[in-house]
Amino acid sequence: MVSETRDCERLGPYLALDAVVEVSVEDARTAAYLRRALSGLPTAPAGARPVRYALRRVDAGHVLERNDEPVLVEPDRGWLPTAYLLWHLNRDAVNATLPRATVLHAAAASWAGGTVLLPAPMETGKSTLVTGLVRAGFSYVTDEAVAVDPATLALTSYPKPIGLDPGSWPVLPDARPDDADVLPEQWLVAASGLAGSGGVAPQPVPPARLVVLASFERGARARLEMLTPGAAVLEMARSCFGWPGTARRDLPVLARLAESVPSFRLPRGDLDGAVATLRSALERAAA
Amino acid sequence: MTGRPRLRPGVLWVDVADERVGYDEQAGRLHLLSPVGAAVADLLESGRSVDEAVDQLTGASGRTRGEVERAVHDVLAALAAAGLLQDRPGPAGPGPGGPAG
Known part of the structure; x- marks a missing residue:
C-alpha cells in the first residue's frame, strides 16, 4: 500500500x-x-x-x-x-x-464498592444497560469485555467507548455525541461525558459482587431471579472469549466466581427500573 | 439401569457448590447436573454400582429407597440421553424398586 x-x-x-x-x-x-x-x-x-x-x-x-x-x-x-x-x-x-486471564463478553459497572458483571451475547442490550447505570452514577468498567484473574478473581476493566446502536438511540437520546455524523451507524460514547456519570471505574476495579444475566422483554417489570451457581457457570461459559480453547482453565474460574458471587437473571423492560433494581441489589450485597 | 455405568471420558467436570457443570469437548456442549445428579456422578466416579449408589443416597437423604431409586434412574437416563455415560446399560432387569420412573 x-x-x-x-x-x-x-x-x-x-x-x-x-x-x-x-x-x-x-x-x-x-x-x-x-x-x-x-x-x-x-x-x-x-x-x-x-x-x-x-x-x-x-x-x-x-x-x-x-x-x-x-x-x-x-x-x-x-x-x-x-x-x-x-x-x-x-x-x-x-x-x-486471553493467555493471562478469563475474558468474559460482558458489560460491567461499579457502585458502592462492588461491581456488577453483565455477561451477554451481542445485540442483547448490554451497552444500553451499562449506559443507564453510568448516567445514574455507576462507574464504568466496560460494555464489551472484562478480564477475570484466574488466581484472585480480580477484574481488569476495558473502558472502551460505549457503542450504542440505533435501537438504543430513542432510549438514550442524551447520549448522542455532538459529532455523531462521524460514525453514522453507531454512537461512540465516552462514559465520563454522560450527564450524571460516575466516571470510569478506578484501578483496581472494585470486586465482583453480582453476576446478572439481563435480557430485554418489552413491558416487563425489572425483577431479579436467583440463579443457582451451576446455572450461572453455564451462562458465563457461553459468554467466554476463547472458548473452547480456554475451557480447561476457565471452567474452574467461573465455578469459583459463581460460588463467591450471587447470580441472577434480570428480565427488564424500562431502563430506569433495571438500573434501580441493580443499584439496590449492589447496595444489599455491599451491606 | 443396573450395573456399573461410568461417566464418559472427554468431559471436563467442575463442581459448583452442590451442582456440577460439564463441558463435552467432543460435542462442544455444556451440561448442568442438579445436586442429585452431582451426587450420583460422584458415586459412579468412586466405583459404586447403581444399587450401591441407591443404598448410599438412601442412607444419606432420609428418603425411601423407592424414591431414591427413581431419582437415581432419572439421573442415569438423563446422563445416557446426553451421551455422558461410557457404557451401555447392563443386562435388562428392573432394579430392586421396580423400573426407572
Missing part, C-alpha cells in the same frame, strides 16, 4: 485490557471524535510496543491499517474504517489478554 505521507494526529498509546494500542488519524474531525471516545482507556506504560492503527486517505479510498498493513480500503464510506478500527481494537484487546 502506497500512501501519501501527511500529518497525522497520534492518539495513545492506550491500554486496552492487556494490549497496547496507538492510533494515527489523518482527518482532524475523526481524530477529535476518537480522542474523546477513547478517553476512558488508561495510558499505556512507557516502553510497551503498541499495535499501531492508522486511518488514512489514499487514492483508492479510505484506509484502515494495522501495523502498516491495510485491513480495509473503502472507496466511498469514509466512516467505515473507523468502525472497523473499533472492531479490531476489541479483538486485539481480547487476544492479548
Whole structure:
C-alpha cells in the first residue's frame, strides 16, 4: 500500500485490557471524535510496543491499517474504517489478554464498592444497560469485555467507548455525541461525558459482587431471579472469549466466581427500573 | 439401569457448590447436573454400582429407597440421553424398586 505521507494526529498509546494500542488519524474531525471516545482507556506504560492503527486517505479510498498493513480500503464510506478500527481494537484487546486471564463478553459497572458483571451475547442490550447505570452514577468498567484473574478473581476493566446502536438511540437520546455524523451507524460514547456519570471505574476495579444475566422483554417489570451457581457457570461459559480453547482453565474460574458471587437473571423492560433494581441489589450485597 | 455405568471420558467436570457443570469437548456442549445428579456422578466416579449408589443416597437423604431409586434412574437416563455415560446399560432387569420412573 502506497500512501501519501501527511500529518497525522497520534492518539495513545492506550491500554486496552492487556494490549497496547496507538492510533494515527489523518482527518482532524475523526481524530477529535476518537480522542474523546477513547478517553476512558488508561495510558499505556512507557516502553510497551503498541499495535499501531492508522486511518488514512489514499487514492483508492479510505484506509484502515494495522501495523502498516491495510485491513480495509473503502472507496466511498469514509466512516467505515473507523468502525472497523473499533472492531479490531476489541479483538486485539481480547487476544492479548486471553493467555493471562478469563475474558468474559460482558458489560460491567461499579457502585458502592462492588461491581456488577453483565455477561451477554451481542445485540442483547448490554451497552444500553451499562449506559443507564453510568448516567445514574455507576462507574464504568466496560460494555464489551472484562478480564477475570484466574488466581484472585480480580477484574481488569476495558473502558472502551460505549457503542450504542440505533435501537438504543430513542432510549438514550442524551447520549448522542455532538459529532455523531462521524460514525453514522453507531454512537461512540465516552462514559465520563454522560450527564450524571460516575466516571470510569478506578484501578483496581472494585470486586465482583453480582453476576446478572439481563435480557430485554418489552413491558416487563425489572425483577431479579436467583440463579443457582451451576446455572450461572453455564451462562458465563457461553459468554467466554476463547472458548473452547480456554475451557480447561476457565471452567474452574467461573465455578469459583459463581460460588463467591450471587447470580441472577434480570428480565427488564424500562431502563430506569433495571438500573434501580441493580443499584439496590449492589447496595444489599455491599451491606 | 443396573450395573456399573461410568461417566464418559472427554468431559471436563467442575463442581459448583452442590451442582456440577460439564463441558463435552467432543460435542462442544455444556451440561448442568442438579445436586442429585452431582451426587450420583460422584458415586459412579468412586466405583459404586447403581444399587450401591441407591443404598448410599438412601442412607444419606432420609428418603425411601423407592424414591431414591427413581431419582437415581432419572439421573442415569438423563446422563445416557446426553451421551455422558461410557457404557451401555447392563443386562435388562428392573432394579430392586421396580423400573426407572
